[in-house]
Amino acid sequence: MLLKNAARQRNLKGIACALLTSSALVLPAPVAAQANKTGIDPETWTPEHVRSIAGKTTVDTAAECSKIVPLDYEGELDYWYVGPNEASPQLEHEMYEEFWAALAETYPNIEINAQNLGYNDMLNKLRTAALGNAAPDVARLPILWGSEFAAKRQLSELSPEDVGYDSDDFWPGAMKSVTLDGKTWGIPTNNETMAFIWNAGIFEEAGLDPDKAPDTWEEVVAYSKQIKEKTGKNGYGLVARVNAGNTPFRFMPMVWGEGGGALDEAADSPTYQETWIDSDGTRRAVQNYYDMYVRDKSVPVSALTNTQTENQDPFLANQLAMVIAHPSEYATMLDRASRATGSDKEAAMEVVNNMRYGKIPKGADRRAVVFGGSNVHIFNPDNIDGDLDMEAAKALICFMTGPEWSTKLAWVSSNPGNTRGFETEWMKERLDTIKFLDVSTSMLPSGIPFPPVAESPEIMNIIIPEMLQNALTEKMTVEEATADAERKIQSLLDGM
Amino acid sequence: MSRPHRSEPSSRGLIGQIIDHRWDYLYVLPALGVMMLVIAYPIYYTFYLSFFRTPPSLAMSEKIFNGFDNYATVLGSDSFQQVTWNTIVWTVWSTFFALILGLGAALVLNREFMGRGLLRGLLLIPFVISAVAASYIWRWIYHSDFGVLGAVLFDLGLIDGKLNLLDNIDMVLPSLIVVNVWKEFPFAMIMILAGLQTVPDQLLNAARVDGAGAFHRFWHVTLPHLKGVLIITVLLLFVQNLNHFIIPWIMTGGGPAGASDIWITQIYQIAFGRIRFGIASAYSVILFLVMVVIGYFYVKALTGDEDRQAH
Numbered sequence: 001m002l003l004k005n006a007a008r009q010r011n012l013k014g015i016a017c018a019l020l021t022s023s024a025l026v027l028p029a030p031v032a033a034q035a036n037k038t039g040i041d042p043e044t045w046t047p048e049h050v051r052s053i054a055g056k057t058t059v060d061t062a063a064e065c066s067k068i069v070p071l072d073y074e075g076e077l078d079y080w081y082v083g084p085n086e087a088s089p090q091l092e093h094e095m096y097e098e099f100w101a102a103l104a105e106t107y108p109n110i111e112i113n114a115q116n117l118g119y120n121d122m123l124n125k126l127r128t129a130a131l132g133n134a135a136p137d138v139a140r141l142p143i144l145w146g147s148e149f150a151a152k153r154q155l156s157e158l159s160p161e162d163v164g165y166d167s168d169d170f171w172p173g174a175m176k177s178v179t180l181d182g183k184t185w186g187i188p189t190n191n192e193t194m195a196f197i198w199n200a201g202i203f204e205e206a207g208l209d210p211d212k213a214p215d216t217w218e219e220v221v222a223y224s225k226q227i228k229e230k231t232g233k234n235g236y237g238l239v240a241r242v243n244a245g246n247t248p249f250r251f252m253p254m255v256w257g258e259g260g261g262a263l264d265e266a267a268d269s270p271t272y273q274e275t276w277i278d279s280d281g282t283r284r285a286v287q288n289y290y291d292m293y294v295r296d297k298s299v300p301v302s303a304l305t306n307t308q309t310e311n312q313d314p315f316l317a318n319q320l321a322m323v324i325a326h327p328s329e330y331a332t333m334l335d336r337a338s339r340a341t342g343s344d345k346e347a348a349m350e351v352v353n354n355m356r357y358g359k360i361p362k363g364a365d366r367r368a369v370v371f372g373g374s375n376v377h378i379f380n381p382d383n384i385d386g387d388l389d390m391e392a393a394k395a396l397i398c399f400m401t402g403p404e405w406s407t408k409l410a411w412v413s414s415n416p417g418n419t420r421g422f423e424t425e426w427m428k429e430r431l432d433t434i435k436f437l438d439v440s441t442s443m444l445p446s447g448i449p450f451p452p453v454a455e456s457p458e459i460m461n462i463i464i465p466e467m468l469q470n471a472l473t474e475k476m477t478v479e480e481a482t483a484d485a486e487r488k489i490q491s492l493l494d495g496m
Numbered sequence: 497m498s499r500p501h502r503s504e505p506s507s508r509g510l511i512g513q514i515i516d517h518r519w520d521y522l523y524v525l526p527a528l529g530v531m532m533l534v535i536a537y538p539i540y541y542t543f544y545l546s547f548f549r550t551p552p553s554l555a556m557s558e559k560i561f562n563g564f565d566n567y568a569t570v571l572g573s574d575s576f577q578q579v580t581w582n583t584i585v586w587t588v589w590s591t592f593f594a595l596i597l598g599l600g601a602a603l604v605l606n607r608e609f610m611g612r613g614l615l616r617g618l619l620l621i622p623f624v625i626s627a628v629a630a631s632y633i634w635r636w637i638y639h640s641d642f643g644v645l646g647a648v649l650f651d652l653g654l655i656d657g658k659l660n661l662l663d664n665i666d667m668v669l670p671s672l673i674v675v676n677v678w679k680e681f682p683f684a685m686i687m688i689l690a691g692l693q694t695v696p697d698q699l700l701n702a703a704r705v706d707g708a709g710a711f712h713r714f715w716h717v718t719l720p721h722l723k724g725v726l727i728i729t730v731l732l733l734f735v736q737n738l739n740h741f742i743i744p745w746i747m748t749g750g751g752p753a754g755a756s757d758i759w760i761t762q763i764y765q766i767a768f769g770r771i772r773f774g775i776a777s778a779y780s781v782i783l784f785l786v787m788v789v790i791g792y793f794y795v796k797a798l799t800g801d802e803d804r805q806a807h
Contacts, residue, residue: 124768131556148771152555234641242751243769301640304663304752314641454553458770469753473665 045445047438055428057420061405062106065398068164074109075392078136078385080126082374083116087309088413089331095411103399110392119245123457130154134385138393140189140376140400142245143177144450144457149377150178150185151454156378156388159184160418163398169418173371173449180452187401188417190410191373193443194249194324195436196361201354202321206230213358217254220322220361221291227321228298236292237311237323238299240468246307248450248460249370250324251285251468256448257363258284262459262489265451266368272451273493277467278486281365286471286478293472304469312336316348327440328413330355357436359443371447373414376401415441455492463488539784545777552771559774566778575754575762583758585669586676586744587737593677594733595726598684603714605685606692623682631746634675638662638747662748665755672756676743680736684729691725692718724797731794735787759783 062071084092103112115136117125123145129135130149141149149155158178160167167175167184174188200210206227214220224235239246256266260281264274276282292299300306300314312329314320316336323329333355337348360369376397381388399405407421411430421427431437450456467485470476476484514521546566548559570576605616622630637644638661646659661671695718703713741760744750750757750765757765763783767776 127768127771148552151553154555241749243749243765301658301660301663302642305635305640305748454551458552462765462769466753469751473753473755475665475753 045442047442050422050438050441051431053423054431055423055425057403057423057425059403059420059424061102061399061402064164064402065106065395068398069107069391069395071106072109073107073391073395075389075395076111077113077138077389077392077396079112079114079138079140079396080117080122080136081114081140082119082122082142085116085118087312087332089328089335091331092328092412095408099400099405099409102405103396106399107392107395110395112392112396120243129385130379130383133383135379135383137384137388138376138378138396140374141186143174143188143191143371143373143375144245144460146178146186146375146377147180147452147456148454149379150180150183154380154383155185156380157183158186158376158378158397160187160401163187163394163401165398165401165418169420171371171417171419171444173447174373174375174417177371177373177449177452178375178377186375186377187397189374189376189401189406190414190417191371191444191447192327192410192414193369193371193440193447194253194326194360195329195440195443196322196358197315197325197329198322198356198358199315199318199320199351199354200356201318201350202227202231202233205233206321210354211356213356214322214361217257217285217288217361217363221288221296224292224298224322225296228296233318234300234314234320235298235322237308237315237320238289238292238303239306239308239311240289240293240303240465240472241305241307242465242469243461244307244465245461246309247465247468249372250308251289251464252448252450252460253324253360253369254285254288254363255282256368257361257366258282258288259363259365260285262464263451263453263493266448270451272453275486275489275493277464277489278482281363283478283482284364286468286482289468290471290478294474304472316351318347318351324360326413327415327434327437330357330435331412355436357439359439360446367446368448369443369446371444371449373417375417415444455489458492459489463492542777542780542784545773546781548774550772550774556773562774566775567782569775570779570782575757578754579757579759579762582669582754582756583738586673586740586758587734589670589673590676590680590737590740591730591733593673594681594684595730597677597681598686598729599688599726601681601685602688602692605689619685620682622679623686625679627679627742628746630675630679631743634743635662635747638671640664663752665753668748668752668756672744672747675747676737676740679743680733684733687725687729687732688722691722695721727797728794731790731797735790735794738783738787738790 065071083096100112100114103110119142122141126135126139126141126145126149130152135154146155160170165187170188171191174191175184178184178186178188196213198213203223204210206223207230208223208226214223220236227233227235239250241247252262255261258281259266260279260283261267261276263272264270264276265272266276267274293303300311300320302310308323308325311320311323312332315323316333330352333348333352337345337352340348360367362368378388378390378393378397400409401418403416403418403420403424404426406416406418407424407426407430410416410421412434416422416427450460463485466488467481470484471478471481545559547561547563549562549565550556550559554560601619605612605619636642638646638659640646640658640660640663643659643661645661646655649655649659650657661667699717700713703717708716739760740758741764744756744758745761745764748756750761759779760783763776763779766772766779
């Protein structure tokens with residue numbers, strides 16, 4: 001299968017996958033397994049490689065989409081998405097405005113009723129709307145959410161081929177997230193991995209090498225302790241709030257790195273039927289959290305109620321040394337710093353200048369990161385409000401998932417889901433203007449997608465954060481907390 | 497078309513009485529229809545759904561009948577005992593302190609003094625402010641790392657480290673109760689103030705002439721007059737607190753480790769976080785039954801008051 005896929009890859013993935021297929025026999029097992037998950041070889045997908053392929057292709061989006069839906073098509077549809085909010089950099093708002101203007105120019109007779117909903121609100125609203133047969137025609141959802149709607153058959157089948165693209169143009173890991181029961185239920189719009197960000201100034205203050213990130217999770221715990229002891233400032237920006245996407249995105253890389261998992265999503269051939277939560281690997285990860293929060297007190301006390309958004313202020317105020325965040329964090333911090341006034345502005349700009357990006361640390365088993373992003377879906381006609389305008393839906397989806405707009409809409413915060421976007425002039429411009437983008441992009445091959453099962457949101461957003469809170473509040477021991485989580489996940493898999 | 501007429505009492509049977517009152521029924525029919533649609537049907541559907549298993553992987557149309565299993569799951573779950581205890585603590589203490597504070601404020605505002613109007617306006621602010629906005633403000637006041645309260649206490653030398661209220665399983669519920677009391681004591685104050693203004697001056701003056709001190713006048717004259725208002729206020733506060741969702745949900749989401757989880761946040765979490773509409777419905781039915789019992793006492797208190805007045 002891998003050989004067959006590799007043979008069909010375009011220029012971009014051809015380089016990487018050819019290397020992968022030829023080297024799979026000699027690569028160390030974790031690397032080969034990792035390549036299996038994403039389709040890209042982590043050894044070759046380096047910042048240099050990403051830069052070398054950018055700017056090689058030009059794209060005419062209108063011409064590509066006109067082959068699917070005529071440009072004079074008249075129609076109307078409802079579209080929900082998680083778009084930029086008040087915390088997003090200005091540039092992201094501008095890109096979305098440009099997108100809507102370009103779409104209106106290309107398809108002037110399609111009326112789109114778009115609703116930008118917040119990450120924390122949209123899932124529940126969509127669940128309720130779908131149950132009440134009032135879902136929108138089209139929705140762009142974070143990668144974790146689609147499986148639940150697909151499992152309930154509230155989505156229509158949709159694959160890249162339906163809008164004129166090739167499934168091989170998308171990351172295999174991302175395609176896996178829209179595949180259930182052998183059918184495809186959506187198209188990836190953007191994919192990203194987070195990066196490890198640190199404040200070189202605080203590192204120096206604490207006697208650490210300012211330009212060297214901790215390479216392992218063990219080092220993160222040790223650095224965090226040293227920073228707290230030497231400077232009084234918080235070391236690592238730990239977050240463990242329940243029902244917030246932030247928590248699993250920051251904790252699961254550590255779990256996978258240490259050899260654990262929620263289900264067996266980190267296995268070479270995951271079945272999503274086994275639980276790995278009560279394993280040595282997961283216990284090591286929970287123990288790391290416990291050591292930082294309870295033993296060393298080297299992280300924010302408010303970690304149990306905080307999300308990463310609340311960590312931005314202390315980071316910018318030079319009071320927090322290390323965080324895991326999106327590729328857009330630099331642009332966000334720069335934006336916030338430029339809005340500060342007086343001496344605050346000077347101090348904030350100094351922190352921004354001291355920001356460094358590195359790969360997510362590795363654990364005893366591997367280096368891993370959540371393969372994140374979003375997918376676009378068309379809802380089942382039975383679950384939407386009114387009639388589904390399939391042609392209008394395809395026009396919108398073709399436009400947004402093409403190489404041009406999947407790159408531009410991901411400008412500061414992500415990467416194009418359509419990997420042809422990596423070859424465009426816009427990708428080159430991004431790499432030239434967005435600091436550290438190449439670092440976070442080079443982490444993509446280390447990405448592991450959350451399990452594409454209907455139970456994923458509950459496991460990741462509730463059971464795992466609860467496990468952390470049980471251990472961090474000492475309501476349970478680390479062993480009891482992982483055993484409790486195992487019992488809950490098992491009961492979920494048993495269909496309770 | 498015949499004109500509607502005021503019905504006279506009739507000695508006819510039930511059918512006859514209905515016929516006599518046909519116009520009255522017609523007048524309330526639209527309101528009844530709306531109530532059936534928005535109240536009765538959801539209640540019926542919640543009861544119905546409580547007998548089905550609805551795992552997240554199944555569409556609602558594929559739900560599986562499982563009898564009373566959902567009730568057994570709720571009552572037998574590890575968290576039920578903790579959540580129920582939290583709910584009792586939250587409801588009883590919120591009601592008690594809001595009533596005491598409201599009573600005190602009402603007694604003060606019932607006296608004439610300069611600036612009374614301004615003070616009354618100021619004390620009403622927590623009540624009129626949006627609960628969502630108030631929750632966010634208090635979340636920052638309490639914030640374990642950068643909270644205003646912790647900073648002030650630290651500057652005053654009253655604490656020597658961080659003030660951990662929301663991230664501490666022992667302190668979180670009392671801290672939320674403080675916010676809730678702050679938010680709802682003006683309601684009790686207004687209710688009691690209205691009641692105080694019905695206490696006859698003659699009785700108070702007579703008691704004063706008879707040598708009764710301030711405490712005795714309050715205890716033997718004012719309080720008996722407030723009895724009805726106090727009962728209604730307690731019941732309304734109790735119901736309101738039992739159903740209060742916004743403050744615990746926004747400030748802590750029921751955490752940490754379930755330490756501030758109460759019935760209503762738990763129901764929401766089960767329904768919309770865990771997509772178990774069947775279990776959430778069973779939980780809701782249990783809460784509904786508790787509310788029915790309280791509602792019975794509420795109606796009894798109301799009608800009892802009317803009955804007393806009628807006699």
